[in-house]
Amino acid sequence: MEHLLEVKDLAISFKTRGGEVQAIRGVSFHVDKGETLAIVGESGSGKSVSSQAIMKLIPQPPGIYKRGQILxxxxxxxSKTDKQMQKIRGNEIGMIFQDPMTSLxxxxxxxxxxxxxLFKHKNMAKDAAKARAIELLKLVGIPAAEQRFNQYPHEFxxxxxxxxxxxxxxxxxxxLLIADEPTTALDVTIQAQILELMKEIxxxxETxxxxxxxxxxxxxxxxxxVAVMYAGQIVETGTVDEIxxxxxHPYTWGLLASMPSLDSKGKTLTAIPGTPPDLIKPPKGDAFALRSTYAMEIDFEKEPPLYQVSDTHFVKSWLLHPSAPAVTPPDVVTSKRREMPNNYAEPVLVQA
Structure with missing residues (x-):
């Protein structure tokens, strides 16, 4: 299948007074037509920088595109100029930010x-643009769209x-629509409504x-x-079922184990120990090693290669090396594996 978007070996840094922050370090991923790719990770992992890089919204300076391609x-x-990108932003690639008041x-x-x-990107006449705007307000579930059309943001x-x-x-x-944590600022009930709305739209x-x-x-x-990001790198990608x-990857295990559930009441919630590394001086080897209870000596010396588990599942971890010791993931992982026993596969090295 032809990819609508393909990011190849993208590296982005930011010049700061303290030094050069290596925010994105060799990130590669793709999105197919009609597909939803989730990029997940802790704050500071590089998720938002990756999305803003696609739109070329990173100011230069302090941002520096070190290497890579965005197709x-x-x-x-x-390679496009800001003027050329203006024709793409909003027209071919739309973006939804976390706080609506920063967009309105x-x-x-x-x-x-x-x-x-609509005037800028579709060259619509005034009456046609108004009719289309009201149609869009109805599409996203706003009642009395004709009256709401003439209201200010603070009235919503x-x-x-x-x-x-x-x-x-x-x-x-x-x-392509990029949604950067669009429901984080909303309560749980409204969050569910917005997510359902986006799926329906x-x-x-077919965006x-x-x-x-x-x-x-x-x-x-x-x-x-799903693409799981940590310390400016994608450490695991796969289908939702695979993830x-x-x-x-131990980091993915940690994220899954820290998810609260309905039976978490009265129990101590699991947390990933430590904090993400300083990307002014990224650690040698596997960036997650200092926080991982599964880290081996090689994790502190050499960056892990990329292993392929299935046609869609890729992992950057030394634990998948044939000589690595067998480890037991957290219960939340092993219990889910038992639900899909035929899904377990052996990895193959694809990128040293």
Missing amino acids: FDGQELI NPTIKVGKQITEV SGGMRQRVVIAMALAADPK QKKI SIIFITHDLGVVAKMADR FYDPR
């Missing part, structure tokens, strides 16, 4: 903010403002989605495939 629908994006101008009515997108609740932002992102019918318009999140519960609801039922 979107046959176009190489890194509080002094302009929401209808006008949506029609501005947080969930309704996020629906407006989604309508704006969809206005130009983008091929994706089915209707691809990159969903940035730290919440594995959201991943389970939204994604077709939840057959994870192979």
